[in-house]
Amino acid sequence: MYDTASRLEGQVSATDIKIAARDVQVFYGDNHAIKDVSVDIQDKTVTAFIGPSGCGKSTFLRCLNRMNDTIDIARIEGEILIDGEDIYDKRVDPVQLRAKVGMVFQKPNPFPKSIFDNVAYGPKIHGLSKTRADLDDIVERALRRAALWDEVKDRLTAPGTGLSGGQQQRLCIARAVATEPEVLLMDEPCSALDPIATGQVEELIDELRQDYSVVIVTHSMQQAARVSQKTAFFHLGSLVEYDTTDKIFTNPQDSRTESYITGRIG
Amino acid sequence: MTDLSAGAASGQTPRSLTQTDARTKKRNAAEKRFRAYGMAAIAAGMFFLVVLLGSIVTNGVTAFQQTFLQVPVYLDPEKLDKTGNRDPEEMKKVSTFGYKPLVEDAVFAAVQAAGIETAFEDAGDMDALFSASAAAQLRDRVLANPDLVGETVTFKILASSRVDGYLKDRVTRDSVARDKNIDAAHLDLVDGMRDASLVTKSFNWDFITGSDASESRPEQAGMGVAMLGSFYMMLVVLGLALPIGVAASIYLEEFAPKNRFTDLIEVNISNLAAVPSIVFGILGLAVFIQFVELPQSAPIVGGLVLTLMTLPTIIIATRASLQSVPPSIRDAALGVGASKMQSVFHHVLPLAMPGILTGTIIGLAQALGETAPLLLIGMVGYIATNYPDNIASGFFDPNSAMPAQIYEWAKRADPAYYERAWGGIIILLVFLFAMNAIAIILRRRFERRW
Ligand SMILES: Nc1ncnc2c1ncn2[C@@H]1O[C@H](COP(=O)(O)OP(=O)(O)OP(=O)(O)O)[C@@H](O)[C@H]1O
Ligand SMILES: [Mg+2]
Numbered sequence: 001m002y003d004t005a006s007r008l009e010g011q012v013s014a015t016d017i018k019i020a021a022r023d024v025q026v027f028y029g030d031n032h033a034i035k036d037v038s039v040d041i042q043d044k045t046v047t048a049f050i051g052p053s054g055c056g057k058s059t060f061l062r063c064l065n066r067m068n069d070t071i072d073i074a075r076i077e078g079e080i081l082i083d084g085e086d087i088y089d090k091r092v093d094p095v096q097l098r099a100k101v102g103m104v105f106q107k108p109n110p111f112p113k114s115i116f117d118n119v120a121y122g123p124k125i126h127g128l129s130k131t132r133a134d135l136d137d138i139v140e141r142a143l144r145r146a147a148l149w150d151e152v153k154d155r156l157t158a159p160g161t162g163l164s165g166g167q168q169q170r171l172c173i174a175r176a177v178a179t180e181p182e183v184l185l186m187d188e189p190c191s192a193l194d195p196i197a198t199g200q201v202e203e204l205i206d207e208l209r210q211d212y213s214v215v216i217v218t219h220s221m222q223q224a225a226r227v228s229q230k231t232a233f234f235h236l237g238s239l240v241e242y243d244t245t246d247k248i249f250t251n252p253q254d255s256r257t258e259s260y261i262t263g264r265i266g
Numbered sequence: 267m268t269d270l271s272a273g274a275a276s277g278q279t280p281r282s283l284t285q286t287d288a289r290t291k292k293r294n295a296a297e298k299r300f301r302a303y304g305m306a307a308i309a310a311g312m313f314f315l316v317v318l319l320g321s322i323v324t325n326g327v328t329a330f331q332q333t334f335l336q337v338p339v340y341l342d343p344e345k346l347d348k349t350g351n352r353d354p355e356e357m358k359k360v361s362t363f364g365y366k367p368l369v370e371d372a373v374f375a376a377v378q379a380a381g382i383e384t385a386f387e388d389a390g391d392m393d394a395l396f397s398a399s400a401a402a403q404l405r406d407r408v409l410a411n412p413d414l415v416g417e418t419v420t421f422k423i424l425a426s427s428r429v430d431g432y433l434k435d436r437v438t439r440d441s442v443a444r445d446k447n448i449d450a451a452h453l454d455l456v457d458g459m460r461d462a463s464l465v466t467k468s469f470n471w472d473f474i475t476g477s478d479a480s481e482s483r484p485e486q487a488g489m490g491v492a493m494l495g496s497f498y499m500m501l502v503v504l505g506l507a508l509p510i511g512v513a514a515s516i517y518l519e520e521f522a523p524k525n526r527f528t529d530l531i532e533v534n535i536s537n538l539a540a541v542p543s544i545v546f547g548i549l550g551l552a553v554f555i556q557f558v559e560l561p562q563s564a565p566i567v568g569g570l571v572l573t574l575m576t577l578p579t580i581i582i583a584t585r586a587s588l589q590s591v592p593p594s595i596r597d598a599a600l601g602v603g604a605s606k607m608q609s610v611f612h613h614v615l616p617l618a619m620p621g622i623l624t625g626t627i628i629g630l631a632q633a634l635g636e637t638a639p640l641l642l643i644g645m646v647g648y649i650a651t652n653y654p655d656n657i658a659s660g661f662f663d664p665n666s667a668m669p670a671q672i673y674e675w676a677k678r679a680d681p682a683y684y685e686r687a688w689g690g691i692i693i694l695l696v697f698l699f700a701m702n703a704i705a706i707i708l709r710r711r712f713e714r715r716w
Pocket of ligand 2: 057058059187
């Protein structure tokens with residue numbers, strides 16, 4: 001099970017740092033949801049965030065593309081650098097940031113538009129295509145990467161909301177990769193999927209690793225072990241342990257990590 | 267197995283499903299009672315609705331029929347065009363007084379030709395039968411077509427309101443005993459003329475398209491000009507309240523930070539929605555007429571006042587429909603790198619559209635039926651006798667509005683106006699029903715599932 005991970009170990013250490021977080025604090029009003037989190041996320045790597053419910057995984061993930069800006073009471077301190085640039089710098093436009101850091105949400109949320117329009121929306125607003133043929137290409141490529149093309153190629157004009165839950169989630173993944181992000185954030189992307197669709201999405205994540213840095217939040221230890229090279233364990237808003245997936249699952253340093261992965265807390 | 271037998275042994279009988287126990291019976295009875303209350307409430311509501319619509323229709327439908335005298339009129343060149351060169355400018359010198367004898371003669375001649383027995387010997391006695399506007403009617407026809415002079419043309423002459431009322435059973439022999447406009451002998455004559463088909467009832471387009479008339483000529487009064495007044499007011503309301511209301515709601519709902527100040531604004535908008543409409547009227551009087559010095563009785567002022575009144579309705583409806591758009595749609599748009607504005611205009615607004623349109627149309631319908639604020643800006647009591655000449659005068663010239671016109675008619679003493687008030691209500695209701703139907707259709711067309 002851990003074979004892939006160990007085989008890649010050499011590569012992991014060779015890649016450089018994509019995202020660097022330093023002493024990040026997040027407050028929801030008075031609720032201190034993220035405490036002093038510092039973490040380096042590497043390029044062309046899948047990083048898994050695990051931890052019990054309510055420990056702040058989603059909150060931290062949403063800091064990485066500034067989706068927390070939309071929550072009025074959220075307040076963020078500390079520093080997050082992507083490619084060496086502080087994303088909370090005043091000069092940074094969150095819109096540009098989100099084009100570079102794509103996101104897939106826990107609950108599939110396709111637009112109530114056609115399948116084609118769902119995928120084409122991002123490229124359209126970012127001006128990624130000059131011609132209609134370009135756009136068709138981009139849409140097809142994105143849908144193929146999300147392992148959805150064969151199922152929907154004959155009904156691209158059908159509403160995206162009419163797909164099954166698993167298909168909708170893959171549509172959302174296609175939508176996210178269509179804008180050619182450099183980092184892809186996925187918040188429990190498989191929680192609504194059956195084992196077959198989950199397998200397809202995991203395969204996809206593994207492929208995406210060739211080009212992107214992928215951060216995935218998951219409640220499934222097996223999934224974290226299968227797809228990720230690095231794993232971060234969060235507990236009560238703190239980052240308890242961050243290491244190679246292999247090491248976290250075979251030889252955790254912290255007793256809390258050990259209890260969690262063996263199922264004693266959570 | 268052992269557990270079961272132990273239970274039976276300790277005296278517990280298994281509960282039967284076919285026999286309802288006391289609690290269940292009570293619960294079912296309560297449910298039945300509640301259903302009965304509900305049905306009774308709906309039945310009562312339906313009953314009142316039927317009574318209301320029934321009385322409106324029975325009282326008002328007669329206003330759509332009008333009595334006419336159908337007689338051949340000899341257009342005497344001696345009287346209408348002495349010079350004989352058919353120059354309209356010269357013919358204009360003959361006033362309606364010059365035409366009235368022609369009508370009287372024509373009616374009298376027609377009565378005699380039909381061999382109807384009558385006590386009247388003088389054509390001058392005929393003027394109680396036709397409307398005071400008949401001469402003007404005839405004059406307009408002749409001036410529009412001077413070649414008619416010298417010929418005998420059959421005209422439909424508007425009957426007087428008493429004759430009209432007699433044919434509609436509003437005027438009886440008892441009531442004319444105290445009436446100085448007409449007497450029983452005239453009614454006998456009308457009976458005869460009706461048998462000879464000289465007096466007929468037909469559909470009254472002028473009631474829908476015409477203008478208001480003076481107190482003494484109810485047979486001539488129509489809704490058309492007041493309808494235009496309402497139309498121009500609705501243009502103002504739609505043109506101002508929809509964009510302002512939607513922009514304000516989008517800003518408040520999607521962009522504004524949630525703090526004390528926006529809370530205050532929110533509370534005030536809800537309060538504004540509850541402010542009695544007459545208060546908006548006096549505000550309009552003070553601000554638009556006395557301060558800005560816009561003309562009195564003008565649809566532009568009425569429209570502005572009604573805009574103020576409609577804004578809260580539109581804002582509340584728009585905000586409610588924006589709130590009902592799932593937040594996950596906004597996240598999705600922001601997540602692919604759309605700006606706040608793109609997410610609102612590309613995704614949120616289209617989903618909120620049915621609600622916004624319904625709210626707007628309901629607000630407009632409210633505004634259309636509103637009378638109280640118009641009282642204070644002089645649109646009630648104004649007699650709208652002229653069509654506006656152009657669009658600008660449509661906005662700025664004094665006019666009335668449909669509900670104001672109805673109120674005005676209902677106030678007048680002549681029972682013929684009472685009938686017209688009911689008829690006006692039918693027209694107003696037709697407009698309101700049409701607007702609600704449009705709201706439903708738009709809702710259906712824009713409705714999408716997610
Ligand atoms: N929008 C919000 N407003 C206020 N508090 C929030 C908000 N979102 C999250 N929180 C709080 O922040 C803490 C962390 O929440 P978060 O959603 O990040 O947990 P999580 O690790 O993703 O949990 P799960 O695995 O259940 O998704 C929780 O205590 C939660 O109550
Ligand atoms: Mg979460």
